Amino acid sequence: MPERIYLDWNATTPLRPEARQAMAAAWDIAGNPSSVHAEGRQARRLVEDARAAVAATVGSRPQDVVFTSGGTEANALALTPGVRRGSGQPARRLLVSAIEHTSVLSGGRFPPEAFGTIEVTALGLVDVDHLRALLAEGPPALVSVMLANNETGAIQPISQVADVVHEAGGLLHVDAIQALGKIPFEIKSMKADLITLSAHKIGGPKGVGALVLGDDVQVEALLRGGGQELGRRAGTENVAGIAAFGAATSAGMAALAPHAPRLRSLRARLEKGLMQTPGMIVFSADAPRLPNTTLFTVPGLKAETAVIGFDLAGIAVSSGSACSSGKVQPSHVLAAMGVPKDLAQGAVRLSLGWSTSEADIDLALQAWRKLADGLLRGRRNTA
Numbered sequence: 001m002p003e004r005i006y007l008d009w010n011a012t013t014p015l016r017p018e019a020r021q022a023m024a025a026a027w028d029i030a031g032n033p034s035s036v037h038a039e040g041r042q043a044r045r046l047v048e049d050a051r052a053a054v055a056a057t058v059g060s061r062p063q064d065v066v067f068t069s070g071g072t073e074a075n076a077l078a079l080t081p082g083v084r085r086g087s088g089q090p091a092r093r094l095l096v097s098a099i100e101h102t103s104v105l106s107g108g109r110f111p112p113e114a115f116g117t118i119e120v121t122a123l124g125l126v127d128v129d130h131l132r133a134l135l136a137e138g139p140p141a142l143v144s145v146m147l148a149n150n151e152t153g154a155i156q157p158i159s160q161v162a163d164v165v166h167e168a169g170g171l172l173h174v175d176a177i178q179a180l181g182k183i184p185f186e187i188k189s190m191k192a193d194l195i196t197l198s199a200h201k202i203g204g205p206k207g208v209g210a211l212v213l214g215d216d217v218q219v220e221a222l223l224r225g226g227g228q229e230l231g232r233r234a235g236t237e238n239v240a241g242i243a244a245f246g247a248a249t250s251a252g253m254a255a256l257a258p259h260a261p262r263l264r265s266l267r268a269r270l271e272k273g274l275m276q277t278p279g280m281i282v283f284s285a286d287a288p289r290l291p292n293t294t295l296f297t298v299p300g301l302k303a304e305t306a307v308i309g310f311d312l313a314g315i316a317v318s319s320g321s322a323c324s325s326g327k328v329q330p331s332h333v334l335a336a337m338g339v340p341k342d343l344a345q346g347a348v349r350l351s352l353g354w355s356t357s358e359a360d361i362d363l364a365l366q367a368w369r370k371l372a373d374g375l376l377r378g379r380r381n382t383a
Helices: 017-027 037-057 071-078 130-135 158-167 240-255 256-274 303-310 331-334 358-383
Strands: 065-068 092-097 115-117 141-144 172-173 194-198 208-215 293-297 346-352
Touching: 017 037, 017 240, 037 065, 037 194, 037 208, 071 172, 071 208, 092 130, 092 303, 115 130, 115 346, 130 141, 130 346, 141 158, 158 172, 240 256, 240 303, 256 293, 256 358, 303 346, 303 358
Parallel strands: 092 115, 092 141, 141 172, 172 194
Antiparallel strands: 065 208, 194 208, 293 346
């Protein structure tokens, strides 16, 4: 197969060399991390080193990091009725923003009658006034607002949200999965009570994630059994995956400072080229965004047609979230932003990563111009 260009980094990232090496080393260790003998202690050391690395990334204590099978499980573990801080009041309802990942929109273990949705603005930012009104309507709530949206890249005003939630006696969960490795953040500076992470968004393997708890926050275990992860997530730890998660996190954060400005420059180059197409719309362009993300469309575009066209040109892009069983379907994120369905169904996302080059951007723009020319010809022929 000819060399292809990968521009779908928000869906998943290639495995970093550091993560690959960490996994290979872990495969040679036979012990169960819960065993007390030397082999078990070797495996335990890998898990705890990774725990410390993940904790350092988000400014938490290592003992507050709970490893899971991925971001979806981490979100499910966080969204627990009764979650509380210390002896404080337990959360009795769940409020989530309308643009959350589907694993959050599913509501975790909260019953439907205890679930509410927070509106967002046309820019794709959470409506803080609507959140405030919802909080005033009932008992203490667990509120879930993502740090950065996986489709538009819009970065949410988390600190402001946290102030509103805490004033109402609630707790704040932040799905930080898409932001990890793209922007710096810490659990305390965000004033979050729980955050969730996923390894494969920062160059680690698929199938590993983490829930990070704030000081004295308690959740009810989703998986019960052997008491691993301090009783918060049963099951023998995925030692190789966890070790790779720690290595990828350390490598990704070390590269963040020089990496983000380069991505921002590449995105500017991309969007300047896209804007040469008449009618071009870049969603959330006027909101704070991840430096690597562009979600765009033009009237009359069908996302499936564009994704296939890019793919045939050797370029991997997506129509938005990659978590819909391969289906190209209208975005719930854009619907929440008030985008008309005929525009939303044409949204295409390009997301960049550490190996993306100017040449990649130029080839993507070349492919887009061919697609756009065909679209514009079709408009003229039907006019």
